[in-house]
Amino acid sequence: MEKYYKRKSKLESSLPQEKDYNYSSAKQSRIEINVVDFPADPGLRPQIMDYNANDRDQIRRAYLQKDVKVVALSNALQNLKLTSPDIQKDFVNVAAFETINVIIRDLGYALFSILIDEAHDISIKEQMAVVIQYVDKKGQVIERFLDIEYVVNTNALSLKQAIENLFSRLGLSISRLRGQGYDGATVTKNHDQIALLFTLVSNVVNVVRALCKRRDIIREKQAAKVAEALNTGELSSGQGLNQETNLKRADDTRWGSHYGTLVSLVGMFSTVIDVLEMISKDGSNSKQRAETNVLLDSIQSFQFVFNLHLIKTILAITSELSQALQRKDQDIVNAMNFVQISKVRLQKMRESGWTSLLDDILSFCEKHEIDVPQMDDMFVTRGSKRHNAQEITNLHHYRAELFYTVLDMQIQELNACFTKLNTELLLCMECLNPYNSFSNFDKKKLIHLAEFYTKEFFLVELIVLNTYIIDMLSSSELSRLNGIADLAKKMVETRRDKIYPLVYLLLTLALILPVATATVERVFSAMNIVKNRLQNRMGDEWMNDSLTNFVIS
Structure with a gap:
C-alpha cells in the first residue's frame, strides 16, 4: 500500500x-x-x-x-480589414482571371461556338456579352460567360474587332470556332417609327409606375372597368380570366418582355389615359404636367395606335417562336417546323392581314374616341414639313411605308437567321437523335451533314456509320436515350467516343451549334444586379471582373 x-x-x-x-x-x-x-x-x-x-x-x-x-x-491590430477599394479590386480581378483560366484549360483544344448579344447598362453604355459553348471531356454541353466588352457601336466591323481582341487576350484560336449565335438588330431598332413607339411606351410606363400610389390607382380603376365590362357582357367570366393585373415594364435584356408590355397597354389603355389625365392636372410641378400632356397627345394619336397594334401582332408570332427555340426539351425537327410556321404566318399576314388589322385598329379608336384620318386624304407629317418630300396619301403611308415595310424587315430577319442552308444543316443533325430507338437515323443525311465540315471529315471515313447504328440498336441502354446531349455523355461513359470518333465529332458539332441567345440574356440580367443605379459609375474592367465571379460562381 x-x-x-x-x-x-x-x-x-x-x-x-x-x-x-x-x-x-x-x-x-x-x-x-x-x-x-x-x-x-x-x-x-x-x-x-x-x-x-x-x-x-x-x-x-x-x-x-x-x-x-x-x-x-x-x-485585432486593425491593419488587415481589406476595406481599401484598390485591394478589393485586386482580389476580384485575380479571382476572375483564375476563373477564366480554368474555363480555358477545361476547353483545351476542343471545338467551340460563341453566343453574342448586346444591351446597354445603367450608364447607357452599349455592352457586348460573349458566352462560349463547348462539349467537355465528359460529353456534357458547357456554356460559360467569358467577357463583357464596351463597344462604341454595334455594326459588324466593330463586333468583329472586339471578338478578335478578346480571342487574342484569352489565347483562343478562331480556327477552333464552329459557330456563332448573335441576336442582331431587330425590327424595333431599324425602323424609326417603331423605335419611337417603344420610346413612348417606355415613357408612359415610367410615368404611370413612378409612384406606388399611381399603381394602386391603376389597379383600382382597372378592376372597376373589368367589373363593368362583365356586367355589360363585354367580357366573359371563367377560371383564370380577368385576373388583377398592372402595367408591365419591358426588360432591356429580354426582348420577349416587350410583347407583354404592349399587351398590357392595349388592355389597360383607358385606365392609363385616366391616370395620365390625373397627373396632368395634379402634377407636383409644371414640368411634370407639361411632359404628361405631351405623352397624352402622342399616345392618343392614330399613328401611335396603328404602330402599337402592328407590332403587337408581329411580336405575338415571333415571341412564340423565341420561347419555342429556348426550350431545352425542344427537338430540332419541331423547332425548324416552328420556324417555317412563323415565316408562313408573317407572309400570310402581309398578303391578307391588312384588312383585319385595320378593322381592329378602327374599332379600338372608336372605343377610346381617337380621331381616325381619312385614308384617301394626303398624309401630313407631324412637326416640321419635310423639304422636297413626295406627297402621299394616308393609305400609302400606313399600308406601304409601315405595314409592308415592317413585315418585310421581320421576314428578312427570320430568313437571315434561318436560311435554307442553316435549316438543312439542323435537320441533318436530327438524324443523330437517339429518341425512339434512333428512328430518325439516316445515313445519307449524316454524310450530307459531314459535307458542311470539310476540314473535319473525309467522306470515305464515314463507312463506320453502318457499324455504329448496329451497335447503338443492340444496346438497350443507348436506344432508350432521349436526346443527342444524353447520347454524347453516354458515349463517353462507355468509351464509344474512342471507338467512333467521327460520329462523336458529329455529335459535338451538333451540340455546339447555337440556336438562341438565352444564356447571354441571363448575363445581362446579372449585369443589372452588379451595376445598378447606386453603382452606376462602375468602370468597365471592375464590372467585367465582378460579373465573371457573380455569374460563374
Missing part, C-alpha cells in the same frame, strides 16, 4: 507549484481550465510538459485559444 501512496505523492509533485494561478489538483482526471487566468505573455506560462499527461491536450488547446483571442476580433 505504501508504494501506491508514494506514486500519488509523485503525481501531485509533478504539477507546477505556482501560487499566483489557481490550477486544479491532479486527483481529477481532467483539470478545470480558465483561459482568463493564463498570462498574455506565453513566456510566463508553465510549460505544457509540466502538466499531467492526461491534461496536456486540454492545456495546449487553451493556450492556442488564448493566443488567438489576443490578436483576433476586437483585439
